Amino acid sequence: MNILHLDASASDSTALHTRRLSGELVQRLEAANPGATIVYRDLVAAQLPHIDMTIRHAWTAEDTGDTRLAETISRFKALVDELKAADVVVVGSPMYNFTVPSTLKAWVDHVAIAGQTFSYTAEGPRGLLNGKVYLVLSSGGIYSQGPFAAYDHLSTYLKAIVNFVGIVDVEIIRAEGIAYGPEQDQAAMASAAQKIEAIAA
Numbered sequence: 001m002n003i004l005h006l007d008a009s010a011s012d013s014t015a016l017h018t019r020r021l022s023g024e025l026v027q028r029l030e031a032a033n034p035g036a037t038i039v040y041r042d043l044v045a046a047q048l049p050h051i052d053m054t055i056r057h058a059w060t061a062e063d064t065g066d067t068r069l070a071e072t073i074s075r076f077k078a079l080v081d082e083l084k085a086a087d088v089v090v091v092g093s094p095m096y097n098f099t100v101p102s103t104l105k106a107w108v109d110h111v112a113i114a115g116q117t118f119s120y121t122a123e124g125p126r127g128l129l130n131g132k133v134y135l136v137l138s139s140g141g142i143y144s145q146g147p148f149a150a151y152d153h154l155s156t157y158l159k160a161i162v163n164f165v166g167i168v169d170v171e172i173i174r175a176e177g178i179a180y181g182p183e184q185d186q187a188a189m190a191s192a193a194q195k196i197e198a199i200a201a
């Protein structure tokens with residue numbers, strides 16, 4: 001089993017939610033699947049660039065010997081290749097301003113490429129990947145239900161993207177309502193940890 005583990009939280013060690021939970025899930029998946037290989041991408045450390053003209057051009061360009069173009073091609077190819085090679089993808093992501101952190105969006109922009117992870121057909125777009133994705137999410141407020149459910153552009157967006165590239169097996173683990181106080185924080189983390197335990201059992 002090949003596991004691709006992504007983290008996008010900029011929290012420091014005093015307030016870890018998604019990094020702690022995604023790490024826990026990967027550890028348990030590894031324990032349940034001896035010999036599993038793990039590729040880890042810390043997207044905050046990676047600081048992938050925003051799409052600019054070179055990146056846009058690189059999707060279809062041949063390597064012309066230009067150093068920046070060559071670096072850009074090899075960067076997105078490496079990211080696409082490790083996604084294609086993954087049987088399981090674990091994404092740890094907090095909610096920032098109702099959606100994904102821009103570091104994770106930059107990763108999506110590097111891998112959601114026509115001809116690589118999806119293609120256009122006469123019947124419409126077709127995803128080229130398969131496998132399983134776990135979305136390990138955290139937010140200050142509560143979005144899985146209640147008055148703010150319509151503000152959830154985190155789980156809905158990530159689910160749409162992974163479905164679009166062909167991965168339909170998506171499981172969501174949430175620690176939400178963290179900002180409602182220490183008791184809710186602890187309860188949300190305990191409930192997410194329980195779900196992780198059940199997944200790996």
Ligand SMILES: Cc1cc2nc3c(=O)[nH]c(=O)nc-3n(C[C@H](O)[C@H](O)[C@H](O)COP(=O)(O)O)c2cc1C
Pocket residue numbers: 009010011015016017018019093094095096097098099138139140141142178179
């Ligand atoms: C830049 C920033 C933006 C945030 N935006 C939201 C938001 O829109 N909605 C929300 O409920 N929480 C928001 N939060 C709170 C985080 O989602 C929450 O603290 C989460 O538990 C952080 O997870 P982590 O510890 O894994 O980083 C924001 C936090 C930061 C730092």
